[in-house]
Amino acid sequence: MRALMMRLERAAGLDRFGDRLQKSVQSVLRPQRVRDALHGVWLGHPLHPALVQLPVGAWLSTAVLDLLPGQRRAATVLVTVGTASAVPAAIAGLNDWAALSREQRRVGLVHAMSNTVGLACYAGSIAARLTGRHRLGRTLGWFGLTAASAGAYIGGHLAYKQGAQVNQSVSELHRMTDGWHSVADLATVPERTLLTREIRDVSVILYRHGDEVTVMLERCPHQSGPLGEGKVTEIDGHACVVCPWHGSAFQLNGGEVVHGPAATDQQVLPTRVVDGVLQTRLP
Known part of the structure; x- marks a missing residue:
């Protein structure tokens, strides 16, 4: 895993897409007050890691409920809460990502891609559960948790190895x-x-x-x-x-x-x- 993370840091091929995405994020989130709010200036703490607690907690709880009998309704509610709350967390994360150095943005881009796959799996899981296909919903939920867990690992490398959004001084x-x-x-x-x-x-x-x-x-x-x-x-x-x-x-x-x-x-x-x-x- 160390070698894989190092290869991601040096993956210059990601820059072509990453640079375009960075410009798009900066263009959409242009107002200073919006960027400050998403960075967590008002909180005195980066907002993105605070926001991810809700989707992660909801998705983990969904995985536990999916292993228990008679918990279909509760699992559906939790997977919906987790998926909905992941959207503002992702927006805050993109705002932070756009202000990082190029090597950090490469790793952050893969972090975002992995979480996007997880989010798509959970959206499919909600659709399957609401139409009565609970077995498919559970399967997509576990795939989503796998992708989100991989994204969390990459995010840990970004924060703790590369120092993204931690106090450098x-x-x-x-x-x-x-x-x-x-x-x-x-x-x-x-x-x-x-x-x-x-x-x-x-x-x-x-x-x-x-x-x-x-x-x-x-x-x-x-x-x-x-x-x-x-x-x-x-x-x-x-x-x-x-x-x-x-x-x-x-x-x-x-x-x-x-x-x-x-x-x-x-x-x-x-x-x-x-x-x-x-x-x-x-x-």
Whole structure:
């Protein structure tokens, strides 16, 4: 399975279809507020993995009920709930997929194809059950569960091996030691200008607004983009830094994510000033 996943990552032949699909998804889901909602900005957590719990749970429960006598009606209800709830989960997943790197999109495309096969099997299973062909409905349901399980495995590789939609910057915290670290002389920190500094090889950005100074991890949680090279803009009355790679935006006074494709907040570090020197530490 490892070798198969590696071949998928290098399968450049998928790019021709994947690139066209990416443009189509970005065109259909053009409004920023729609993309943000589907990324899970409002939730502070990627929305797609939260949504998939309902179809997966319903389909697994259907498989159990199909093995028990007298549960045809309950199984039909559950397979219908699972299939209907898979649609918004798929839309959220496509929105996330369109913002990934090319190697991630290759694996994600196969993940989506496998789940699409599963969804088609379950749609056929519903039709068969509603017309009284319960044996065929059960068979299609088990085929659907097999395809969806394969898709889940590929999705796990996408998330845990390739790091899709996981916070790419938080691991930087593990490289910092305990205690307070000097960052800069406060007098040298200009107003409303991003500065990049390093703490034990961990890159951070500094932003000063009056007496308030923010120290934030510099690598964007979405794809490790350099926030220090981003621009500062005001969004909903808050000064925000916008990632130059994919446009994720974070409030500079607290790190809250404002626009995706990032779905998690950016880590802000505690600060203090001692003898005119700005210091920071682990949260």
